[in-house]
Amino acid sequence: xxxxxxxxxIGANHQTRRRKDEARAGVIQPxxxxxxxxxxxxxxxxxxxxxxxxxxxxxxxxxDLERFDPVHKLETLRAxxxxxxxxxxxxxxxxxxxAPNYAPTAFGDYAGSLDSDVTISYDxxxxxxxxxxxxxxxxxxxxxxxxxxxAVVVDDGDRLTHLLVERGHLWWKREVALPAEAISKFENDMxxxxxxxxxxxxAI
Numbered sequence: 300x301x302x303x304x305x306x307x308x309i310g311a312n313h314q315t316r317r318r319k320d321e322a323r324a325g326v327i328q329p330x331x332x333x334x335x336x337x338x339x340x341x342x343x344x345x346x347x348x349x350x351x352x353x354x355x356x357x358x359x360x361x362x363d364l365e366r367f368d369p370v371h372k373l374e375t376l377r378a379x380x381x382x383x384x385x386x387x388x389x390x391x392x393x394x395x396x397x398a399p400n401y402a403p404t405a406f407g408d409y410a411g412s413l414d415s416d417v418t419i420s421y422d423x424x425x426x427x428x429x430x431x432x433x434x435x436x437x438x439x440x441x442x443x444x445x446x447x448x449x450a451v452v453v454d455d456g457d458r459l460t461h462l463l464v465e466r467g468h469l470w471w472k473r474e475v476a477l478p479a480e481a482i483s484k485f486e487n488d489m490x491x492x493x494x495x496x497x498x499x500x501x502a503i
Contacts, residue, residue, distance in 0.1 A: 323428065323457070326370050327357065336422075337367040341457050370422045377416060385423070391430030392488045393421035424487075435488045437464050443496040449474055462490065 325344055328336035343358045374382055382390075396418045424430050435448040446466035454460050459479045467473055483493035494502065 324425075325355075326422070327364060327367075328370075334369075334371055334373075336370040337364045338370050338423075338425075339364070339367050341453075368423070372421055372423060374419050374421075375416050376419060382419070387426060388423040389426055389428065390487075391422035391424040391428075392432055393419060395419050429485050429487045431485075431490070432488065435490065437462075438489065438491045439496040439499060440483065440491065440493055441495040445492070445496065445499065446475070448490065452476070 323341060324338050325341050326336050327339050339357065339359075344355050345358060376382065422430055431448055431451075433448060433450075437445045437448060439445050446464045448462065449465040450463040451459055452461035452463065461479060462477045462482060464475045464477060465472055466475055477492070481492050481494055482490055484491035492499065
């Protein structure tokens with residue numbers, strides 16, 4: 300079967316959902332409108348080449364995206380308050396922002412204390428699914444941070460065959476291809492390998 304590289308980048312950001320070793324859906328996010336991101340079946344995606352670079356194209360029109368489920372949600376909660384459970388959706392990748400409070404104090408100045416309200420930006424994922432994105436963390440079996448997800452390789456059956464991991468620092472980076480069998484645990488925004496850091500170093 301012909302492998303396909305899914306670079307985890309569409310518009311401003313592309314994130315993919317999967318269960319076990321199957322890529323099930325991807326998030327299509329317009330570059331300038333993150334709030335319009337939609338959850339799209341991975342079966343509609345195909346690899347294409349443009350100007351010598353790989354990209355993902357969809358087998359549907361832009362107007363057709365409106366029929367797919369929106370992904371991003373934004374909630375403001377009081378300190379200690381919990382979001383309501385959704386019977387259809389779990390929470391995927393989330394970012395928490397605590398905004399400073401610049402209201403004047405009794406002395407007339409602006410203290411800049413932290414507001415008790417917490418703004419949470421998160422993605423919805425179908426129940427039982429997890430979410431990966433470009434830059435999701437990759438850890439070794441002994442707890443060392445090894446790098447971040449750069450892309451995944453899937454076959455024609457949308458089965459994950461390889462994970463492309465970006466390792467190194469800003470001034471020195473390289474991409475390492477790891478077989479799917481090397482992954483022992485999938486979690487939201489994180490993968491854990493079945494190899495220790497030392498074993499991985501010997502393998503590559």
